Amino acid sequence: MNKTVLGMAAVAVILALVAYIQGGFPLVSSGFSIAGQTLLRIFPLLIVAFIVAGLVSILVPKEMVSKWLGKEAGWKGPFVGSLIGTLVPSGPFFFYPLMATLIISGANVGTMLSFVAAKTLWNIARLPIEITFVGVELTVIRFLITFAIPILVGGAVNLFLPGQSDKIKEEVEQRQLKKS
């Protein structure tokens, strides 16, 4: 956890330095002000998102997760994962914590890769704005061509790399269940 904080702080400092070299203090401060504005804008959403994630982690029984998304789900896992990914709203500050919660509860990593691929490729909440700016024809072509991908990647990982699930679950547990 601390290592990750340090690593990200280092990246932030490097980016701030690059901004300083390119535009001096004004550019650095506008970087921070964009960060601050983003944070303020997203903050209410963030609070609700964490309430949802917290309640999900308490309410969703582990047996149910492993039945639908874990080893017991077998070939159905990637399909269910893709379907949930298509339906779940909101941004990365919500669905990555949700994935962590599901992995701890026993979801397979391949199934989670199906979930995140579907979330970022097919999400229905994004569809209206994509159609608005990209147009119906190109949106339909993109959906047709990427349609099978979430199921294929998840299925392939569950099939060929089954050992990854436990190792990744360990890493996620170290991150999230650490006593605060």
Added chain:
Amino acid sequence: MTDAFVVLTVMAVGLMVVAYRQGKHIEGLKEAKKMFFNVLPLLLFAFIIVGFINLLVPEEALKAWLGEESGWKGLIIGPAIGALVQGGPFAFFPLFDSVFRDNVTIGTAVAMITAWGMINVGHLPYELTFLGPRFVVLKYSIYIAIPTLVGLLANLLFG
């Protein structure tokens, strides 16, 4: 953004009702609070990083990298640019519409949109924070070639 807030609020209220009936609502909120404060420092840095990426990768530079004449290179450069653009769908799709749509092939467009979703660098801080390096390596080693491949397919089938 407003839509997401409404949907999440409805989900939160629904889950609260279910949790209250099971007497687990306090436990759930405590879990939410614990998760939130555990990741708060990371989130703050994540927002700073996203802010600077936003600032340092300007629209004009993106436009310069992808001319009409880029040809097959568009299938490599297109997804690379898609992966770099930050700010969510309300930033990306208008940018795509105003800058790229008329200058790229169908394949490059499909590759770029796919990369923006699947291998977006702005997701990295969140992925590292919540899921760890092993997941990130696994995901990106599988996902990295997909945008170019689907772009190629789009060019072959619809180009």
